[in-house]
Amino acid sequence: xxxxxxxxxxxxxxxxxxxxxxxxxxxxxxxxxxxxxxxxxxxxxxxxxxxxxxxxxxxxxxxxxxxxxxxxxxxxxxxxxxxxxxxxxxxxxxxxxxxxxxxxxxxxxxxxxxxxxxxxxxxxxxxxxxxxxxxxxxxxxxxxxxxxxxxxxxxxxxxxxxxxxxxxxxxxxxxxxxxxxxxxxxxxxxxxxxxxxxxxxxxxxxxxxxxxxxxxxxxxxxxxxxxxxxxxxxxxxxxxxxxxxxxxxxxxxxxxxxxxxxxxxxxxxxxxxxxxxxxxxxxxxxxxxxxxxxxxxxxxxxxxxxxxxxxxxxxxxxxxxxx
Amino acid sequence: xxxxxxxxxxxxxxxxxxxxxxxxxxxxxxxxxxxxxxxxxxxxxxxxxxxxxxxxxxxxxxxxxxxxxxxxxxxxxxxxxxxxxxxxxxxxxxxxxxxxxxxxxxxxxxxxxxxxxxxxxxxxxxxxxxxxxxxxxxxxxxxxxxxxxxxxxxxxxxxxxxxxxxxxxxxxxxxxxxxxxxxxxxxxxxxxxxxxxxxxxxxxxxxxxxxxxxxxxxxxxxxxxxxxxxxxxxxxxxxxxxxxxxxxxxxxxxxxxxxxxxxxxxxxxxxxxxxxxxxxxxxxxxxxxxxxxxxxxxxxxxxxxxxxxxxxxxxxxxxxxxx
Numbered sequence: 001x002x003x004x005x006x007x008x009x010x011x012x013x014x015x016x017x018x019x020x021x022x023x024x025x026x027x028x029x030x031x032x033x034x035x036x037x038x039x040x041x042x043x044x045x046x047x048x049x050x051x052x053x054x055x056x057x058x059x060x061x062x063x064x065x066x067x068x069x070x071x072x073x074x075x076x077x078x079x080x081x082x083x084x085x086x087x088x089x090x091x092x093x094x095x096x097x098x099x100x101x102x103x104x105x106x107x108x109x110x111x112x113x114x115x116x117x118x119x120x121x122x123x124x125x126x127x128x129x130x131x132x133x134x135x136x137x138x139x140x141x142x143x144x145x146x147x148x149x150x151x152x153x154x155x156x157x158x159x160x161x162x163x164x165x166x167x168x169x170x171x172x173x174x175x176x177x178x179x180x181x182x183x184x185x186x187x188x189x190x191x192x193x194x195x196x197x198x199x200x201x202x203x204x205x206x207x208x209x210x211x212x213x214x215x216x217x218x219x220x221x222x223x224x225x226x227x228x229x230x231x232x233x234x235x236x237x238x239x240x241x242x243x244x245x246x247x248x249x250x251x252x253x254x255x256x257x258x259x260x261x262x263x264x265x266x267x268x269x270x271x272x273x274x275x276x277x278x279x280x281x282x283x284x285x286x287x288x289x290x291x292x293x294x295x296x297x298x299x300x301x302x303x304x305x306x307x308x309x310x311x312x313x314x315x316x317x318x319x320x321x322x323x
Numbered sequence: 324x325x326x327x328x329x330x331x332x333x334x335x336x337x338x339x340x341x342x343x344x345x346x347x348x349x350x351x352x353x354x355x356x357x358x359x360x361x362x363x364x365x366x367x368x369x370x371x372x373x374x375x376x377x378x379x380x381x382x383x384x385x386x387x388x389x390x391x392x393x394x395x396x397x398x399x400x401x402x403x404x405x406x407x408x409x410x411x412x413x414x415x416x417x418x419x420x421x422x423x424x425x426x427x428x429x430x431x432x433x434x435x436x437x438x439x440x441x442x443x444x445x446x447x448x449x450x451x452x453x454x455x456x457x458x459x460x461x462x463x464x465x466x467x468x469x470x471x472x473x474x475x476x477x478x479x480x481x482x483x484x485x486x487x488x489x490x491x492x493x494x495x496x497x498x499x500x501x502x503x504x505x506x507x508x509x510x511x512x513x514x515x516x517x518x519x520x521x522x523x524x525x526x527x528x529x530x531x532x533x534x535x536x537x538x539x540x541x542x543x544x545x546x547x548x549x550x551x552x553x554x555x556x557x558x559x560x561x562x563x564x565x566x567x568x569x570x571x572x573x574x575x576x577x578x579x580x581x582x583x584x585x586x587x588x589x590x591x592x593x594x595x596x597x598x599x600x601x602x603x604x605x606x607x608x609x610x611x612x613x614x615x616x617x618x619x620x621x622x623x624x625x626x627x628x629x630x631x632x633x634x635x636x637x638x639x640x641x642x643x644x645x646x
Contacts, residue, residue: 021465024468024469024472026468026471026472027464081423081424081427082423082427099471100404101405101467102471104401104404104405104427105467107427107431108460109461109464111435112434112460112464113461115453116457119450130442131439131442134439138435141432142346142350145347145349145350145428146347148349148424
C-alpha cells in the first residue's frame with residue numbers, strides 16, 4: 001500500500017503529463033494556465049483510494065482520475081463565469097484573464113477530454129463507469145442551476161432541505177462518484193460500492209456545511225482568510241438559510257437590515273444575529289452528524305481496517321477541526 | 324430504401340422522443356425550448372444516409388444521430404452566448420430568454436447527453452465512433468476559438484487559407500464525421516469511410532462559402548432575408564478576406580471607409596467594392612470547386628449509384644442554386 005502522500009504525488013505526476021495541442025494558442029494556453037493553477041486533486045485521489053481499498057491500484061484509476069479532475073476543472077471554469085468570480089486559487093479566472101468565449105470553450109474542451117479519458121478504461125468496467133460519470137455530471141449541472149436560481153429567490157422560498165439537495169448535487173455526488181469509480185476498478189461488489197458512495201456523499205455534505213461555517217466563524221490563522229466573504233456577498237449559505245428559518249418576523253427584519261449595512265459593518269452585524277440564534281452551534285452539530293454518518297458507511301465496508309487508513313487520513317485533512 | 328423525406332420524418336420522430344427531467348425547471352425548460360425550436364436536422368440525417376449507403380439503417384444510427392444533434396445544439400447555445408446573438412431560428416436565444424448561466428448549463432447538459440447516446444452504440448463500433456465524435460468536438464471548439472480570435476484581428480493578419488482552416492474546423496468536420504459515423508455503422512471499410520469523410524468536408528466548405536456569398540449576393544426571394552447581415556456586422560467572411568487580399572493600399576482604404584459608413588449606406592458601398600474586385604465571381608468559383616471535389620469523393624464510394632441518390636438530393640437541397 002502507498003501512503004496518502006505517495007498517492008497525491010503519483011496523481012500529480014500523472015496529471016502533469018496531460019498533453020494539449022499548441023494551437024489555437026489562446027484556447028490551449030488558457031487550459032494549461034488553469035490546470036497548472038493546481039488545486040488539491042481531492043477527487044482523483046479519492047478515486048485512487050477507492051481502488052486501493054480492494055486491491056493494487058490499476059492504471060484505469062489514473063484514467064478515471066484524469067477524467068474526474070478534468071471535468072472538475074471544467075465546472076470551475078464555467079461556474080466562475082456564472083458567479084462573476086475574478087479570482088480562483090489566487091490567480092485571475094479564465095474569463096477575466098482571457099475572455100468569456102475562451103472560458104466557455106475551455107470548459108467544453110475539458111469536458112470532452114474527460115470523456116476521452118473514460119474511454120481508456122478497460123471494457124469490463126467502462127460502461128458502468130461511463131454511465132455513473134455522465135449521470136454525475138448531469139446532477140452537478142442541476143445543482144449549479146439550483147444555486148443560480150437560489151440567488152434570485154427570497155429567503156422565504158428556500159428551506160434547509162432545498163439547500164441540502166442543492167449541495168448534494170453540486171458538491172457531494174462528485175466526491176461520492178470519485179470513490180465509487182475507484183471501488184469499481186478495484187473490483188468491489190455492488191454493496192461495497194453503495195457504502196462508499198454514501199460515505200462520499202455524507203462527507204461532501206459535512207465538507208460543504210463546514211465551508212459555510214468556516215467562512216463565517218473560521219480562525220483566520222487556520223483558514224488563511226478573513227471571515228465573512230459569504231456574508232459580504234449575502235450568499236445563501238446553510239447559516240443564512242437556517243438563521244432565517246429560526247427567526248421571528250421581527251428578527252427577520254433585523255437580519256435583512258444587517259445584510260443591507262455597508263460592507264464595513266455588515267459582517268459583524270450578521271455574525272451577531274447568527275450567534276444570537278445559535279446557527280453556529282447548529283452548523284457544528286450538522287457537520288458532526290454528517291461526518292458520523294460518513295464514518296458509519298465506511299465502517300460497513302468489508303475490508304481490513306488497515307486499508308481504510310489513507311481514506312481516514314484524507315477525511316481528517318478535509319474536515320479541519322477548529323477546536 | 325427510404326426516401327430522403329422518410330428519413331427526415333423518421334429522425335424527427337426519434338428526436339421528439341428525447342426525454343428530459345422536469346427539475347430544475349429553468350434548466351430543462353430551456354433545453355426543451357431550444358430543441359423544440361427545430362432546425363433542419365441535416366447532421367443526423369447525414370448519419371442515416373451514410374448508414375444507408377451500405378445497408379439497412381441500424382438503430383445505432385439513431386443513437387449516433389441523437390448524439391450529433393444534441394452536441395450540435397450545445398454548440399449553437401454556447402456560440403450564441405459568445406456572439407451575443409439575440410435570435411436563433413426566429414426565437415430568442417437561451418442566454419437572452421433565460422440568462423447566461425442557464426445557457427452555459429444547457430450546453431453542458433446537451434454535451435453530456437450526447438455522450439450518453441454514443442454509449443448506446445453496439446460494442447463493435449463504439450470505441451471508433453466515440454473517438455471520432457470526441458476528436459470532432461475538440462476540432463469544433465478549436466474552430467470556434469479561431470473565429471473568436473479572428474474578430475479581434477486586423478484583416479492584414481488573416482489569409483484565405485486561415486479562413487479555410489477555421490471553417491473546416493468550425494463547420495465541415497461535423498458534417499464529415501456525421502456521414503462517416505453512419506458509414507461505420509453500415510459496415511463500410513476504411514477506404515469508403517475516408518471518401519465519405521472527404522465528401523462531407525468539401526461539402527461543408529462549399530456550404531459555408533455559399534452561406535457567406537448568399538448573405539451578400541443572395542436573392543431575397545430565394546434566401547428569405549435581406550442581404551448584407553454580415554456586412555452590417557463587419558464580419559470577417561470569405562468575401563471580405565478575399566476582397567482585402569485583392570486590394571491595393573488605396574483600395575484597402577476605400578474598403579475600410581465603406582465598412583465604417585453608417586448602417587444605411589454600408590451594405591451598398593461594400594457590395595460595390597466586392598463587385599469591383601470580383602469576389603462574387605471568385606466565391607461562386609470556389610463553391611463550384613469544392614462542390615466538384617465533394618462529388619468526386621462520392622463517385623469513388625463503391626456502392627450502386629441508386630444508393631447515392633438520397634445523399635445527392637440532400638446535397639442539392641443544401642447547395643441552393645441561385646441561377
